[in-house]
Amino acid sequence: MGSEGSIDDIDSLVSVEIILADQYETKDICEVNVLVATLKDKKAISPAIRSLAKLFPISKDLIHLKRVKIDKEADKIEIIICKVDGVDIDQIKLKLSDVLEYSSVKITAVPSNAPLNRWQFEKSSRLWPTNFFENKEITHRLDGTCLDSTDRLFIYQTMKDLVNRTKENVDRTYGAIVTSNFQVLVISGDKINDHPLRHCSMNLIDLMASTQGGGVWYNQGKLDENSSLLSTESDPDAYLCTGHDVYLTKEPCIMCSMGLLHSRIRRIFFLDQSMNTLDMPLQKGCPDDFALSKMKLHTNSDINHRFDVWRVKLKKC
């Protein structure tokens, strides 16, 4: 693998962004209508909270909301009564007049879901005071800080090496399988000219099988000019691609994504398509299914193996 690039200027060489399920990535929020009462003054807040806790306990799907909104500028204090769906507002007003000192009751839109990222939190808070139990792990994946500069340098060097291979063998896509401590195990190009389904990932999976004493296309150490085994010792406990990452010069198609999933891959790094506008040859290989970037196959809740997917952009090629 190449050794170009230094750790100090790594951010000028490469950027990586994670592809998560839509609900974690979106900056938009959904709303739901609730009944809100305006309280007469500050002293009314505590008694109101106490009596509403008995009379109208907040529904479970709204616990991300604070009960009271204090608008200092408008000198206004509002409190959530309940959701408006299927309630008789007049009936509620009657009940409220016994326990609450309020001046008016109205319907207001509030965020319907707990915020999953900072953007959603900010937007939600503008609508109504919201609790944000920040999932630090998600945040670090979204802002990319879960990959340090050593990770990024390796990603840059590995991807650049694969890009150089695609330049030498025009049309071909390339990929590598790498252990969690950056040991490159196998490298391969696609072989779609010989076999319509031998996309890069399918070859990599079979190469891995051959290192574990199996394999169909590469059995008994049979290699070809576009593939190489880099690991010297074989791990007797190795199980498919468990714990390993794959680096690809093109986003895998549905078949390959699912093949990698069957292989228990840990992470997928693929080169961003806009790279093709740089001096990259147009790559054939996998069809443009956008299996990960648009279909988000890896976030399908029916499938139980989870893996992270990262889109890699090389800024200098």
Added chain:
Amino acid sequence: MVMHPDPMPNERPMCNEKPSLVSGLVDVGIHLKLSEISFNLAEEALKSGEVPVGCVMVRIKSPSKLVLCDKDYEIISQGRNRVNASKNPTRHAEMECIDRILNWSKEQGITDLKEIWSSLIVYVTVEPCIMCARALRSLGISKVFYGCPNERFGGCSSVMNVHNDNSISDPIIDCFPGALNKSQAIDLLKKFYMGENPNAPEPKVKKKRLVE
């Protein structure tokens, strides 16, 4: 008057005039025969400690695209799951069949397989997974007969609709769920997952078996 010799045993009768067709395509008798071959392959997989799925690829030769008698079709490939033996989790029955067809066509000197793929009926005991469904669709295979649904990874409606998703440019696949005996397919899978397989490896090995 011409005397007709008795038909050979196992030989299908001549094309009859009022055929009873499965899915409007295949004569019932021929269909049962092709199903049986598929299930035999699945049984063979089970005996070898593999997920019991069998697959047969049948080339339709009649201009009408119907399979009414023996001369209307040809079995060009048979395969079953070989994931454990190959240590390659993508070696599903369908993938095995596809590789055999590619080898066969090389031997036959056939370079353009388009016509072959589009003339196939795939018999498979379990709904193709997402990976296999995409593979079949990439090749232009348009008819899939299967037995039971694949609840965990099915690509023909159970988990994803790879067979007819219109964001995929390749021709869609017509699927015929239940064309092969559903409960027979499920029973085989149950035997595998419940470890009723007499040749099942020892528990330690079993833990590492590939079960998709």
